[in-house]
Every structure is written in C-alpha cells, then in structure tokens.
Amino acid sequence: MKINQFLDATYLKTAEQAGITEEENLQNVISLVEEAILYEYKLIMIRANYIKTARRLLNDAKSNVVIGTVIDFPAGNSSLENKISEAKEAINLTADxxxxxxxxxxxxxxxxxxxxxxxxxxxxxxxxxxxxxxxxIEVAALSSEEIIVISQLIKEVVIEKFGLENAKNVFVKSSTGFFKTDDNSANGATLETIKLILENAKPLKVKAAGGVKNYEMATKMIDLGVDRIGTSSSKQIINKTQNVNQGY
Incomplete structure (x- = not known):
C-alpha cells in the first residue's frame, strides 16, 4: 500500500490564524508544496489565493500532485450563490x-x-x-443519526442527478478541522464517525479529515475503506512518527 497516495496534505490557516506575516504564511505553503513533490502525495489542500504559486511550483517540477481548495470555509453558511461564485473562481485558478x-x-x-x-x-x-x-459535513456538529441522514442525502442526490458513473468523482468528507466543540471532545474524524459515513455514503468516495495525525490512525482509516485522508501531519504519517500537535 502506497499510503502517500491516500494523503491530501493540508495547510489551510490564514496568516492571521497562524499569527505570522503573509510572507511567512506563503512560505509555509511553498514548503508544503515542496514536501508534496518530494513524497509524492496525492494532493495539496490550500487556500485559493495560493493556487497560482503552487501550480507554478508543481509544473516546474513536472509533478503529478494535484491541487485542492476549500469553498465557504470553515462555517459553510453563506448563500449558495456565494458558494458557486467562490467555486468558479477556484476553478479559474486551476484547482483540481x-x-x-x-x-x-x-x-x-x-x-x-x-x-x-x-x-x-x-x-x-x-x-x-x-x-x-x-x-x-462537519461530524462534530452532528449526532450519529444526522451523520447517517446527511451522508445518505448526498449519495442520493448525486446518484439520482448524475448517475452511478459519477460516484467516483464525489466525496463525503468528515470535517474542516476548525470546528470547536464545547466540551473539547474530538472535532474531526473518528473511527466511529467514519464507519457511519462509509456505511451510508458509498459508492461515493469518503475522505477522513481532522485529527488523523499518525501512521497508525491513517492505516486504520484506510483499512475501514476511506479513499483519502486530509491531514496536516502527512510527513509524520509517511515517516511513521507521532505528532502531538493539535489542529487539522
């Protein structure tokens, strides 16, 4: 198993969230791109304003790493019109x-x-x-029953409107990694929540994101049947080391 090809290596903090300058934040993104090229991750997940820089670096390296970005992140509560507008801009910037x-x-x-x-x-x-x-779907904000229902809903809409042949192009993803729970409980993917998504979203693809910080957890997720893992700990996973830092 080439675990690197399951990894969506992620850096989604703004400079303000990271408490650093914009130039420093850009350098963090560049470092992630360079790491992704070296380790041949499947994808880098970055904010849309960094796509042009990432695309140039990937093209220069003739890398097969693809670029992902987030839409209406992290709250998801803007209008559909705003979501579509943001998505069109990301597509124009060459997000994959x-x-x-x-x-x-x-x-x-x-x-x-x-x-x-x-x-x-x-x-x-x-x-x-x-x-x-x-x-x-932000599993930490949902009950188990709600996770089941929304996973089924997404699957049903995709299959009904776009056919079974497009199931491979649509994912249900667990978490943003930015949700704050009131009781400091897990705010990302857990084995229990991922099982619920897998049972109710397949044949759509499933991405476990938020809280997958080491090789052991990553392999457990893959063994369950996930297709991707979104993580800011890709290097630790590849090197089979522990990462005790908090966050996405």
Missing part, C-alpha cells in the same frame, strides 16, 4: 478538487431542500469542469 463546507446548520434545522439544491448545483459545476467535489 473543491471541498465544499455543507451548510450543516441549515441541515440541522430541517432545511433539506436547500441542502439538496446545494449538493446538486455544486456537483454539477465541478463535473462540468472535470473537477472532483467533496462535501464536508
């Missing part, structure tokens, strides 16, 4: 994969028709441009 934060608050409040429309329109846009779509 788009990770949309589903409006999970709207879902929890029973606005199912708006969630269905969101999934349909965002998926349609990605497929039209030969991009992969990932839908982040």
């Amino acid at each position: 994969e788009l990770d949309f934060v589903v409006d999970y608050d709207a879902f929890k409040n029973g606005k199912i028709s708006s969630i269905k429309k969101e999934i349909e329109e965002c998926t349609a846009l990605c497929l039209k441009h030969n991009k992969k779509a990932k839908f982040i």
Whole structure:
C-alpha cells in the first residue's frame, strides 16, 4: 500500500490564524508544496489565493500532485450563490478538487431542500469542469443519526442527478478541522464517525479529515475503506512518527 497516495496534505490557516506575516504564511505553503513533490502525495489542500504559486511550483517540477481548495470555509453558511461564485473562481485558478463546507446548520434545522439544491448545483459545476467535489459535513456538529441522514442525502442526490458513473468523482468528507466543540471532545474524524459515513455514503468516495495525525490512525482509516485522508501531519504519517500537535 502506497499510503502517500491516500494523503491530501493540508495547510489551510490564514496568516492571521497562524499569527505570522503573509510572507511567512506563503512560505509555509511553498514548503508544503515542496514536501508534496518530494513524497509524492496525492494532493495539496490550500487556500485559493495560493493556487497560482503552487501550480507554478508543481509544473516546474513536472509533478503529478494535484491541487485542492476549500469553498465557504470553515462555517459553510453563506448563500449558495456565494458558494458557486467562490467555486468558479477556484476553478479559474486551476484547482483540481473543491471541498465544499455543507451548510450543516441549515441541515440541522430541517432545511433539506436547500441542502439538496446545494449538493446538486455544486456537483454539477465541478463535473462540468472535470473537477472532483467533496462535501464536508462537519461530524462534530452532528449526532450519529444526522451523520447517517446527511451522508445518505448526498449519495442520493448525486446518484439520482448524475448517475452511478459519477460516484467516483464525489466525496463525503468528515470535517474542516476548525470546528470547536464545547466540551473539547474530538472535532474531526473518528473511527466511529467514519464507519457511519462509509456505511451510508458509498459508492461515493469518503475522505477522513481532522485529527488523523499518525501512521497508525491513517492505516486504520484506510483499512475501514476511506479513499483519502486530509491531514496536516502527512510527513509524520509517511515517516511513521507521532505528532502531538493539535489542529487539522
């Protein structure tokens, strides 16, 4: 098993969130790209404003690493029009994969028709441009029953509207890694939540993200059946070392 090809190596902090200058933050992104080229990760997940720099570095290195970015991140509660506009901009910047934060608050409040429309329109846009779509459901904000229902909902919309043949181009993703739980409980992927997604989203792809920080956990996720792992600890996973730092 080439674990590197399961890894979406991630750096999504803004300079303000990281407490550093914009120049320093850009250097962090460049370092991630260089690491991804060296270790041949599947993808780098970065903010859209860094895509041009990353694309240039990848092209110069003739690397097969692809670029992903996040849409309506991390809250997911902007309008559908804003989501689509942001997604179009990311596509214009040459992003290969788009990770949309589903409006999970709207879902929890029973606005199912708006969630269905969101999934349909965002998926349609990605497929039209030969991009992969990932839908982040933020498992830490949901009950087990809600995880089951929203995973089934996404699957049903994709299969009904775009056919079984497009299941390989759409993911259900666990977490942003930025959600704050009230009781400091796990705010990302756990074995239990990933099992629920897998059982209810397949044949869509599944991405475990948030809290996967070491080789042991990564391999457990892969053994369960996930297709990707979103992590800021890719190097630690590749080197089979422990990472005790907190965060995505």
